[in-house]
Amino acid sequence: MSTSLQASAEQPRLVVRNLSTSFPTEDGLVRSVADVSFMIHPGKTTALVGESGSGKSVTSLTLMRLLAKTANARVSGEAHFVTREGRTVDLLALSDREMRSLRGNQLAMIFQEPMTSLNPVITIGEQIAESVRLHKGLDHGAALAQAKRMLDLVEIPASAQRLHEYPHQLSGGMRQRVMIALAMACDPTLLIADEPTTALDVTIQAQILVLMRRLQAETGMSILFITHNLGVVAHHANDVVVLYAGRVVEHAPVRPLFGAPEHPYTQGLLACLPGKAHAAGQPRPKRLFAIRGQVSSPLSPPPGCAFEPRCDQAQSLCTQAMPALVDTSASRQARCVRVPAAVIAKAA
């Protein structure tokens, strides 16, 4: 609780307001992200959690403006980003040129697949140096020196030699380190990490997370952490935004969220963790809990709450209209008819 109070005293680095992204398809308009709002404070991590197809990656690609032009995405909303110079810009309204100068420079991104995120025919040193030359205007030698410093920073041994190696000569964990070095090369203030540890094995995952946390502590960057791994969220995030079918269903600081989830979907997700139910005082279940059913098709969403068809606590009210996202306490929001809105005088 104290973290969120502290953070709200500062100006957030990124404020996303009512972000919606939809794609026209032959079968109709697909709303991948609908009315998503959240903020990220300097030096803090906000986690975007949800299952496949919940709109996590589309949110990050929309913010980076990396959606394929041919997809004809319709984007609305605002994303106010405070630049290094102290200017506040709307990422969704910037020109392509301005956006390009921010990307890789102040906004950086790490992808899920370290195996294919690096160009196989260019040495890793050159790949890191490219970004530095582009944004910092350094010459080739200085950029390579910076690339070596970055490899040292992400704890790659024998960096001087690794600099001249190709991606296929590195292991998966090493490649993800290189990806982080690449993203961090220009000292970004906001890092978007799209499932950065999903493709790695568990021991390497832990190393990469420790590394990211160390870099965050050293540089004070903000991280938008996209994941479906709740264990990672519990250890890494300050704020959690739970997405379901493109909408925020719950938004809370990490401790209260794990301590007392308000939305049935979040409760279900937590119950899916093997050790969690036992720790909460319930008898250890013989079978792993699973949320029944599947995410509804974005083409034919249920008339009411999107989660209603899978919800064990559904009422007749749930099928009538999508519940609103309501403030349940000073720092929490949830989208469920069962959760009462708290009457709180919100300090702006």
Added chain:
Amino acid sequence: MQLPRIVRQLMHRRIVMLSAVVLIVITVLALGAPWFASADPNDTAVLDRLKAPSSAHLLGTDELGRDMYARIVHGARYSLAIAALTALGSMLAGTVLGLVAGFFRRLDAPLMRIVDAMMAFPDILLAIALVAILGPTLLNVVLALVLVYTPRVARVVRASTLVVRELLFVEAVRALGVRTSRILWRHILPNLLSPIMVQASFIFAYAILAEAGLSFLGVGVPPEIPTWGTMVAGSQQYADKAFWVVLFPGLAIIFTALSLQLLGDGVRDLLDPKLKKTL
């Protein structure tokens, strides 16, 4: 099971090596033509016409008494130059076309329909028509052949671009703020080099055959320029009396084209790990 595979692989390598040696010898001969064949390839001697191979004329003489050896060595210069320029030209044009069509989805259909239309014509027929329109000069033959072979390269490059552009690293470099032109040039193109090189080696071989074919049909380079094609074309009516007038330039064409094809095959196999496994 182990032994034959290794033997086959070795055989394969050996053929590649042999082709490379043949090509190097031909290239050296062509480059140093005045030293290797001191006789003037266009020097006629009516009295010495259609002479069989002898010590004076290593490969005999043709119907105008011109030294066949000198003509083949000097002809190698023109034949190889035409083929090299054709390979280079169609490689450049085809790469640009294929890259643009593969990367910018909106340009794909219009560009590829043009390419399809060009490929629908039989190669040699299109080349004949083009040379007939442009006029039979050395440069026009190259130009015609470039136009004929560009679609082949464009198709291959487009197909490879479609694969590479979907790889995550393209999105990753875009996320680094790299502009599109640089992504194409510095990140996608280097990934396409091996299919482009393989295509170039095949086109080199096709171009030698096509130039010979065009010259044989009388729509190739002017007759005063000795190429292997013009030699066969000019002397073919004397083939029954003096087999060497068509045999030797023919052999030169076959050896060069075959070596290039085998070299291209070998290079492709070496570069393609999937194909290497199934061998």
